[in-house]
Amino acid sequence: MIQLLALRIRRDRVILPIWIFGIALLLTASAASVSTTFGDEAGRRQILQLALATPALIALRGVPNGVELGSAVYFQVYAFLAVAVGLMNTFLATRHGRAEEERGQRELITAAPVRRMTPILSTIILGVGANLLLGVLSTAGFAAAGLPLGGSLVGAAALVAAGLAFLGVGLLASELTASSRAANSLGATLVLIAYALRGAGDALGTPDLDRLTLSAAWPSWLSPIGWGEQAFAFTADDLRPLTLSLALAVLTGGAALVIAARRDLGASLLPERRRPASAGRLLGSTLGLAWRLQWPSLLGWTVGAAVLGAVSGALANSVGSATFENSAINDVLQSLAHTSRDDVVTAFIAAIMSLVGILAAAAGLQAMLRLRDEETGGRAELLLSGPPRRGGWLLASAGVATASTTVVIVVTGLTAWAAFLAMREPGLGAQSIGQALVELPMAMVFVSIGAVALAVLPRISIAATWALFAIGVVIGLFGDLLQLPDAALEASPIRHVPTVPFPADDLGGAWADIGVLTAIAAALIAVATWAVQRRDLTA
Amino acid sequence: MDAIEVLGLVKVFGRGRSSTRALDGLDLTVRTGEVHGFLGPNGAGKSTTIRVLLGQLRSSGGSASVFGRNPWDDSVAIHRDLAYVPGDVSLWPNLSGGEIIDLLTRLRGGADAALRTRLLGDFQLDPTKKARSYSKGNRQKVALIAAFARRAELYVFDEPTSGLDPVMESVFRAEVERVTRDGATVLLSSHILSEVEQLCERVTIIRAGRTVESGTLASLRHLTRTSFHVGTAAAADDIARLPGVHDLATEAGQLVFDVDTDSMTGVLAALTAAGITSLTVTPPSLEELFLRHYGDPKPDAPAVPVDAR
Numbered sequence: 001m002i003q004l005l006a007l008r009i010r011r012d013r014v015i016l017p018i019w020i021f022g023i024a025l026l027l028t029a030s031a032a033s034v035s036t037t038f039g040d041e042a043g044r045r046q047i048l049q050l051a052l053a054t055p056a057l058i059a060l061r062g063v064p065n066g067v068e069l070g071s072a073v074y075f076q077v078y079a080f081l082a083v084a085v086g087l088m089n090t091f092l093a094t095r096h097g098r099a100e101e102e103r104g105q106r107e108l109i110t111a112a113p114v115r116r117m118t119p120i121l122s123t124i125i126l127g128v129g130a131n132l133l134l135g136v137l138s139t140a141g142f143a144a145a146g147l148p149l150g151g152s153l154v155g156a157a158a159l160v161a162a163g164l165a166f167l168g169v170g171l172l173a174s175e176l177t178a179s180s181r182a183a184n185s186l187g188a189t190l191v192l193i194a195y196a197l198r199g200a201g202d203a204l205g206t207p208d209l210d211r212l213t214l215s216a217a218w219p220s221w222l223s224p225i226g227w228g229e230q231a232f233a234f235t236a237d238d239l240r241p242l243t244l245s246l247a248l249a250v251l252t253g254g255a256a257l258v259i260a261a262r263r264d265l266g267a268s269l270l271p272e273r274r275r276p277a278s279a280g281r282l283l284g285s286t287l288g289l290a291w292r293l294q295w296p297s298l299l300g301w302t303v304g305a306a307v308l309g310a311v312s313g314a315l316a317n318s319v320g321s322a323t324f325e326n327s328a329i330n331d332v333l334q335s336l337a338h339t340s341r342d343d344v345v346t347a348f349i350a351a352i353m354s355l356v357g358i359l360a361a362a363a364g365l366q367a368m369l370r371l372r373d374e375e376t377g378g379r380a381e382l383l384l385s386g387p388p389r390r391g392g393w394l395l396a397s398a399g400v401a402t403a404s405t406t407v408v409i410v411v412t413g414l415t416a417w418a419a420f421l422a423m424r425e426p427g428l429g430a431q432s433i434g435q436a437l438v439e440l441p442m443a444m445v446f447v448s449i450g451a452v453a454l455a456v457l458p459r460i461s462i463a464a465t466w467a468l469f470a471i472g473v474v475i476g477l478f479g480d481l482l483q484l485p486d487a488a489l490e491a492s493p494i495r496h497v498p499t500v501p502f503p504a505d506d507l508g509g510a511w512a513d514i515g516v517l518t519a520i521a522a523a524l525i526a527v528a529t530w531a532v533q534r535r536d537l538t539a
Numbered sequence: 540m541d542a543i544e545v546l547g548l549v550k551v552f553g554r555g556r557s558s559t560r561a562l563d564g565l566d567l568t569v570r571t572g573e574v575h576g577f578l579g580p581n582g583a584g585k586s587t588t589i590r591v592l593l594g595q596l597r598s599s600g601g602s603a604s605v606f607g608r609n610p611w612d613d614s615v616a617i618h619r620d621l622a623y624v625p626g627d628v629s630l631w632p633n634l635s636g637g638e639i640i641d642l643l644t645r646l647r648g649g650a651d652a653a654l655r656t657r658l659l660g661d662f663q664l665d666p667t668k669k670a671r672s673y674s675k676g677n678r679q680k681v682a683l684i685a686a687f688a689r690r691a692e693l694y695v696f697d698e699p700t701s702g703l704d705p706v707m708e709s710v711f712r713a714e715v716e717r718v719t720r721d722g723a724t725v726l727l728s729s730h731i732l733s734e735v736e737q738l739c740e741r742v743t744i745i746r747a748g749r750t751v752e753s754g755t756l757a758s759l760r761h762l763t764r765t766s767f768h769v770g771t772a773a774a775a776d777d778i779a780r781l782p783g784v785h786d787l788a789t790e791a792g793q794l795v796f797d798v799d800t801d802s803m804t805g806v807l808a809a810l811t812a813a814g815i816t817s818l819t820v821t822p823p824s825l826e827e828l829f830l831r832h833y834g835d836p837k838p839d840a841p842a843v844p845v846d847a848r
Contacts, residue, residue, distance in 0.1 A: 275635030284645035385623035386646035
C-alpha cells in the first residue's frame with residue numbers, strides 16, 4: 001500500500017501540484033482582487049442588486065448572500081473554482097483507475113503480492129490527501145485576502161467537499177466505462193452537469209432584494225456545487241449542506257469499491273459492443289480516419305453547445321427585461337462581461353458567446369492534439385508507412401479540428417437564435433448567431449497554435465498548448481478582475497473578438513480584428529504543415 | 540537495381556552532449572526478389588534503420604535508397620509499393636480489426652477482397668472486435684493481414700512473429716514464400732533464428748549501429764566453428780596444438796573443443812589416427828553466429844567462445 005501510494009505520488013509529482021497550486025493561486029488572486037475592487041459596501045450593494053435582477057449572472061456565478069465582503073468574494077469565486085476542483089478529482093481518479101488498467105500497468109501491479117483492492121484504496125488516499133492540501137491552501141488564500149478565518153475554513157471546506165464528491169464520481173466512472181477516454185468524458189460531463197444544474201436552479205430561484213440573497217430552486221439541490229454554495233461561507237457558515245457532498249462521495253466511492261471487488265481485471269459494467277468487420281466508405285484516407293476518431297467526441301461537444309445556446313438565449317431575455325437606469329450598474333456589468341458596449345443584453349450575449357468561443361476552441365484543440373497521441377501511441381508509424389504524407393496527415397486533423405470548432409459555434413448560435421425566436425426576439429437571435437460566428441477566428445488561433453506545437457515541439461506540444469490556452473482564457477475572462485497590464489490583456493486572442501453588432505464608428509476596426517485573427521490562424525497552420533514534413537517522427 | 544541500398548548510414552538523436560549515435564556507418568544491401576534477414580541484438584539499430592528506410596526519420600549521414608529513391612524525399616512514391624509491419628503494433632483502440640485492415644490497405648489502393656477473406660481465415664482473426672481488446676498476437680495479425688492483403692513490391696517486417704504461436708508462424712512463412720514467388724522483396728528483422736534460416740537467402744548482422752557481417756547464410760557459416768565432443772586416446776595437448784582448434788577442455792573424460800570450419804580435415808585426420816571411442820559434432824548454427832557477434836564486448840574484438848559466456 002505504501003509503495004503503491006508512493007508510486008502514485010511520484011506519477012503525479014508534476015500534474016497534481018499544478019492543479020492544487022493553480023486553483024489556490026486563482027482563488028487567492030481573485031479574492032484579493034474582489035476585496036480591492038469592491039472594497040466599499042455601497043459598491044457591493046449595487047453589484048449584488050444588479051446580479052439578483054440578472055438571472056444570467058446568477059447562473060454563471062452563484063448565489064449571493066448579503067453585502068459582506070467575504071460573501072461577495074465567495075459569490076464571485078466558488079462555482080468556478082468548484083468546477084476546477086471537480087475536474088482535478090475526476091481526472092485524478094481516471095489517471096490512476098481506468099487509464100492505469102488500460103495501459104496494462106494494473107496487470108503488472110496486481111501480479112505482484114498486492115491485494116486486489118490496494119490500487120483503488122491508494123488512489124482514494126491520494127485523492128483525499130490532495131483535496132485536504134487544497135483545503136489548507138484555500139483557507140490560507142481566503143485569509144490572505146483579509147477575510148475572517150472561520151469563514152475561510154468553511155469556504156475551503158465547501159471546495160474540499162465538492163472535490164471529494166467528484167473523486168467518488170470519478171472512481172465510479174472508471175469502474176463503469178471500458179476506456180480511459182470514456183471515463184474522463186463521463187467524469188468531466190458530470191462536473192459540467194453539476195455546474196449547469198446549480199446554474200439553472202440559482203437562476204430560477206427567488207431573489208430576496210432586502211437581504212440581498214436568493215433561495216435557489218430545486219435543481220441547485222441536485223448538485224455538489226450547489227450544496228457548496230449553500231454553505232454560504234462568511235455569513236451563514238452552514239456546514240450542513242456539505243454533508244450531502246460527503247454522502248455522495250461515500251455512496252459513489254463505495255459503489256466503485258463494490259464493483260472493483262467483484263469484477264475481472266479489464267472488465268467494465270458498461271460492455272463493449274461488437275464492431276463492423278469491414279470499414280465504411282469514409283474510412284480510407286487520413287481525413288476519413290481523423291473524422292472517424294473525432295466524431296464521437298464532437299457529438300458530446302455539440303450536445304454541450306446546444307444546451308449552452310438554449311440556456312443563454314433564455315437567460316438573455318430576462319436580462320433584457322430588467323431595466324437599469326443606473327449607469328454605474330452598467331459599468332459593473334461591462335466589467336464582468338468585458339465589453340465596452342453600454343447595452344446590457346449585448347454585453348450579456350458577448351459574454352456568453354465568448355464562453356462559447358472558448359468551448360469551441362477546446363473542442364478544436366482536442367481534435368488537433370489527438371495527433372500527438374497517434375504519434376506517441378505508434379499508430380502514426382503504421383499509418384505513415386503507407387502513402388500519406390505527414391503534411392497531409394496534419395492537415396487532415398486541422399480540417400477536422402476546424403469542423404469541430406465550427407460545429408460547436410454554429411450549433412450554439414442556432415440554438416440561442418431558436419430560444420430568442422421562441423420569445424419573439426428575432427433581432428437578438430440574429431445578433432447571437434453573429435456574435436457566435438465572430439468567435440470562430442479566435443478559436444482557430446488556439447487550434448493553429450496547437451498545430452504548430454505538434455509540428456515544432458512534439459514532445460511538449462500537449463502540455464504547452466493547453467497551458468497557453470489556459471493562460472489565454474484566464475487573461476480573456478479574468479484579466480480585468482486581476483488588473484493585468486494592457487500588454488498582457490492584448491496578448492490574448494479572446495480580447496480581440498469584436499462585439500456584434502459592430503459599432504458604426506469602428507466598422508473597420510472590427511473587421512480588421514477578424515481578418516488579423518483569421519490570417520494568423522491560417523498562417524500558423526501553413527507553417528505547421530510545412531514544419532511537420534521536415535521533422536522525425538518522435539514517439 | 541537493388542531494392543534497398545544503404546551505405547555508411549548515420550543517425551544521431553538529440554544534440555550536443557546528450558546525443559546518441561543510434562546508427563554509426565551502417566551498410567545494408569537487399570537485392571530485388573530476395574528475403575533478407577536483418578539481425579542484431581536489442582538496441583543495435585534495426586528499427587531505427589527501418590524507420591529511416593520508411594522516411595520517418597531523417598538520416599544524419601551516409602546514404603539510403605529504396606527502389607533507387609531517397610526515402611525522406613520520395614516517401615509517398617516508395618510507400619505505394621511497400622507494406623510494413625512494425626515490431627510493436629499499436630492500433631486505434633476504437634476501431635475494429637476489420638476496419639483497420641481496410642483503412643491501411645485502402646491507403647495503398649485497396650485490398651484484394653478474396654485475399655483478405657482467405658487471410659482472415661488463415662490467421663484466425665475475429666475482425667469484429669475493437670482493437671482495444673486484441674492481444675499482442677492479434678494486433679500483429681491485423682498488421683500482417685493488412686500488409687499481405689494487397690500486393691507490394693517490398694515487404695518490411697520488424698520482428699513480425701514475436702507474439703504469434705507456432706501455427707501462425709507457419710502461416711506467416713507460407714505468406715512470405717507466396718509473395719516472394721510473385722517476385723516481391725522482403726526485409727525481415729527477426730530474433731527467431733529458425734525462421735530466418737528457413738526463409739532468408741542472405742542476412743545482415745548489425746551491432747551498435749554498424750554492420751558486422753553480411754552475406755549468404757552458407758558463406759557466413761564458414762566463419763563459424765564446429766564444436767566437437769570426442770572420446771579419444773589422443774593427448775589433449777596434441778589436439779590443442781593443431782591449427783584451428785580453440786578452447787579445448789576436458790569434460791567427463793571427453794575432449795570438448797571448437798574447430799574453425801576450414802581446419803576440420805586436419806583435426807579429423809589427427810583424431811582418427813589416435814582412435815575415437817565416441818564423437819558428437821555440432822554443426823555451426825545461425826544461433827552460434829548470432830551469439831558470437833552479440834556476445835562480443837566490441838564488434839571488432841576477437842571472437843569469444845560461445846560457452847564462455
